[in-house]
Amino acid sequence: MFRSLTAAVLLTLLSGPALAQGAQVAFGGMQQDTSAPVEVTADQLQVNQSDGTALYTGNVVIGQGEMRLAAPRVLIVYAEGQDRIDRMEASGGVTLVNGDEAAEAENADYSIDTGTVVMTGNVLLTQGDNALTSERMVVNLEDGTAQMEGRVRTVINQGSGGQDQ
Template identity: 30%
Template sequence: MTRLFCALAALFAVAIGCSAAMAQGESRFTGLKLSGDQPIQIESDKLEVRDADGLAIFTGNVNVMQGETLLKSTRMKVFYAKSGDGNEQAAPGDSMQSIERIEVDGKVYVKTQTQVATSDQAAFDMATDTLTMSGKEVVLSDGPNVIVGCKLTVLMSTGEATLDGCGKKEGSGRVKMLLQPSSRSQ
């Protein structure tokens, strides 16, 4: 499985597993069942590659699709790590292993078969295996069950997740959750 696939899959993991895991009181994300053999299709109005900066920028109606999973946003930036000698950036086509982080912004929307996650921005840091979704509201829904906060941080290696409320200071405020008892049997 390539690092690009892992990074995009991490963004998808929020929509696939987060609301179900939180609703069941689990600490791990259990719904990520994507297969490395499924192609990832990326479409955008424009692609800008800055080799010297080690950066690829997809802008305008960005759609990332894999199987039944869809990520939409206004912009997606893919940052490439420096090559082994530390002087040159790895070019985007060189190796998927060279991806350092992915940043997505502009009304981020992730949808799977039954789950949806929305935020203003999302980022995946490859070195720390950390996914962060943030904004005015981060909304995770699975059918009628909804969780709302302002900053979701997920350590993908352990599945440990923290959802901060929407107070004036980061980490203050309240997280809101609506669970429908009838949905537990589904």
């Protein structure tokens, strides 16, 4: 889920630019049913029974509901003594996609129980022609919001304005 999903992290941009060190943004259709089944595809899988992890490598794509995440490497950590996923750690260039919204970053950590995705390293969030960049973004999948931190920059395309002469 982390490679392609992170490509453009679903959000509805602010009506004005985010100029401060942190910015709260609506995340549009990014609300997610964190209890939905998780589907993982990859080129390789290594399971470690002793520490309760599964390492997926090579063209990893994870899907949960409408959300998709893609990355070269995803470590899945299972809840201790249970058969359910606790969190997923994606690295190597992550893309998160939901509908026409997407986000990209160097790394992403998805905590299933809390319903949060923390993306770090050159975060790029796009929605249509609009874009936001920062160093860190925390997405709350329960309420469909995101908090961007670390020199936030926003580009909002206004269109042509229809004033051709």
